[in-house]
Amino acid sequence: MNSLFVCLTTLLCPFCNAAEPDTIILKAGANSKVIFYGKTGEDLKNLEQLDLNRIIRDLNFRQANQDSAKVQNIRLEKADFENPETHNSPGLREKFLQNTFLNLHLGTGTHVNRYVFFSPPPSALNHPTAALQSQILLRNKLSVSASVLHDMKLVTMPKASFSLRYGIGAGVNIQQYVHWNILENVPNQEVSEVSDRAFSVLGKEGIVASQSDFNAFQSFVQVAPRFSLKNAKGQSTWYFSVGARFNYNKIFENINPAAQSAVLNVNTPDGGKTTSISPIISGKGYELRGKNSNFGVSYLAEIGYKAVGLFVNYYPGYLPVHTRVQPGVTGSGAGYNQRSGKLGYISFGVKLGR
Incomplete structure (x- = not known):
């Protein structure tokens, strides 16, 4: 031996x-x-x-x-x-898959901007300071998305690393148009009187909200630089990343009960099952419509520990909207916003996955 x-x-x-x-x-x-x-x-x-x-x-x-x-x-x-x-040794495919991860984002959110559809001049309220606005904003009730991301190492150190994460994903948003009629700059002693005038103006203009709840399918390409710390075994622990998503959105309106009530179903016990492509809100000869399919950029930030983290997704230009004049309408359209705008939202929640 x-x-x-x-x-x-x-x-x-x-x-x-x-x-x-x-x-x-x-x-x-x-x-x-x-x-x-x-x-x-x-x-x-x-x-x-x-x-x-x-x-x-x-x-x-x-x-x-x-x-x-x-x-x-x-x-x-x-x-x-x-x-x-x-x-x-692993080939290119194996090496690529070793640094490819499945992520799940689950969150809720709120609006980040508004669109003023109708704002009559002060003379319509017969008051020197009162201001009336019919506003639309977007509420994000639930967001769920899954993505497959590859982690491309750029700088590797003993206790930290810097990489670029990129990949694709898809998700679903459950959202809602919120319609607010806001009356401002009214003295307390005149609130009742001016409020009656405001309701009268809205009634004469025929301001009617046509849409509320809707769902949206979203697919995206994500790119985000990522900084992470390592433990003694060389494994990623705490991480932070900021990046962008390039999104394609497809919006599906929920069934409008009022539209179904106008349909006669002959020799069938079932009602209509189709959605109506209706304006978001309308007035006397004017209506607000949004693009049911569009592209846009959102901004994503994540922070977490290993496979659990928090995220914020900021999407200010989510839904382009514009006021359209109905055929046969003449006049100046005083009070109606005839410029294009965008409704946005911010979502935040939990991220699962490396």
């Missing part, structure tokens, strides 16, 4: 120098030991490339067939004993 020890030491000598080595001593039996020797832990890791079983078999064979003097000076070449399994 002394000869075996000398041979293993000879094999590992190329890793030696004056620096304090890392050594692993394996007790193989009552009178047998195997010593794994290296300058650093990385050198010891390189020993994984050797087929140690093959080395032992070769040494035993040499010891049994040569005299002891020759055995003391055996030198083995590393190339003769490399483990072929260690050369089966």
